[in-house]
Amino acid sequence: MNDTAVRYLQMVLLIPRFPNSITATKLHQKLQDLGHKIDKRSIERDLNKLSSGNSPFPLTSSEGRPAQWSWLREAEVTHLPALNPATALTLELAHRHLAALLPHNALVALEPLFKSARKVLDETAQLGLARWSDKVAAVPENQPLLPASISASVHETIHQALLTEKRLEISYRAAGQERPKRYPVNPLGLVSRGGAYYLVATARDYPDPRNFALHRIASATLLDDPAIKPVGFNLRRYIAERSFELPLGGDLNLELRVSPWLAGYLDERKLSPDQTLTPIRGHEEQRLHATVANTDQLRWWLRSFGPNVEVVKPASLRRKLAEEFAEMAELYQG
Known part of the structure; x- marks a missing residue:
């Protein structure tokens, strides 16, 4: 493989997926760090060539100055080496069973990867491994119940609060109450149990964690204040101490x-x-x-x-x- 081909390959690997981006200047610096002796103008010409209509790489740039380069959000994930059926199967099962516990922005970012995995499984349908997801299932021990309805905005806001470790103000209707009440909470974790999802948090300034069923949260607002975490709190230990077994x-x-x-x-x-x-x-x-x-x-x-x-x-x-x-x-x- 000649130097130009190697440079092209390393360039496309350094360009992030939208909404993340990189400038030609930053890309030029990274390529120099990798040992490529090339000027910035040549990098800009390479980027224009790689993003042309004849290119197999779905790259795009912003119209501002300096231009910000990205892979298209919906672009299929390109792997070097390509996904094998075993890896694709793992991704497919992870998406099926863990999607509700992943932050919304993480799901959006991973969707091209999940899409690529599904494509690999479809293309290798003749292999037994590719059909594995059709041969395994999880069956609840108890009477199956339909999942409670959870507001998509509430789910996303809670994920954001956990990621940024910020406080929330929630409108929560406790079991047996007709009307919700509003109060600030410090989010500590998200737990799946029996098909339902619970926010573990402390309310107001009280130190003891409580469990808030997501389907009973009418609304959630992200606050600017940092969340206050009880000293020594550990989610796994909290669960192990039977806090979800009443x-x-x-x-x-x-x-x-x-x-x-x-x-x-x-x-x-x-x-x-x-x-x-x-x-x-x-x-x-x-x-x-x-x-x-x-x-x-x-x-x-x-x-x-x-x-x-x-x-x-x-x-x-x-x-x-x-x-x-x-x-x-x-x-x-x-």
Whole structure:
């Protein structure tokens, strides 16, 4: 490959995608740093040639002075080396499952890459790997629910606040309330859970983080003030401390009497590392012991198995569920 071809190749690799841009002067400096002995005027001629109608490179320039050079926003991504099916498949699956967690401007910037990945998969459809995305799926364990409607502007503003670490003023309607209330919040993170999305933030000047469902945020305004982050806050630790499992406090030494099929299921997918299953003499059921977090989610899970599980201990949880099931029985008898 001759020097001119190498220079052309390095030039197009140095030019960013719109809305980012580079001037001929900056490009000239970068090429000199790479060892190319060429004047700025030659760079300008090269740019005009590379952006001509006969060129395979979709380059554009601004009309102002100095001209700002960019790849077209919608230009197909050119890879050196080209995307292989395995990389394209990874990008396709990432787009399918992570799009809602990516900032809007990142999605816009990555769309040509996702488009290129889809094209590679279409062109290699005869390969088993290219059809992999049609052979794998994620199925929710619980009853699937339609996702709640989230305002696109709210979603984008929250992403922007997290990126710039700025405060927000939100109009939020809490569960059970008819009208939203407005107050400033310090955004700390965005979490996906069960098909819904939650903004983790502190409200006003209170130090304790709260979870705000995005579908209950009527509007969000980005403020100029920097967000105030609690000392030592870590999103992963916050989630690990069961802040998304509606904690009621402490752990429970749980004792259950479970049906044979449920015993088999829980023998494969344990409730806790210390779980034990033991036969009950003269019965098909088995006795289960486990140390678990005391959460509302545990109660929802126990209710879902109906007569296939009986809470033996703790006595307080047994009484609570007994009262609920008595009310349910009365409801259905009526």
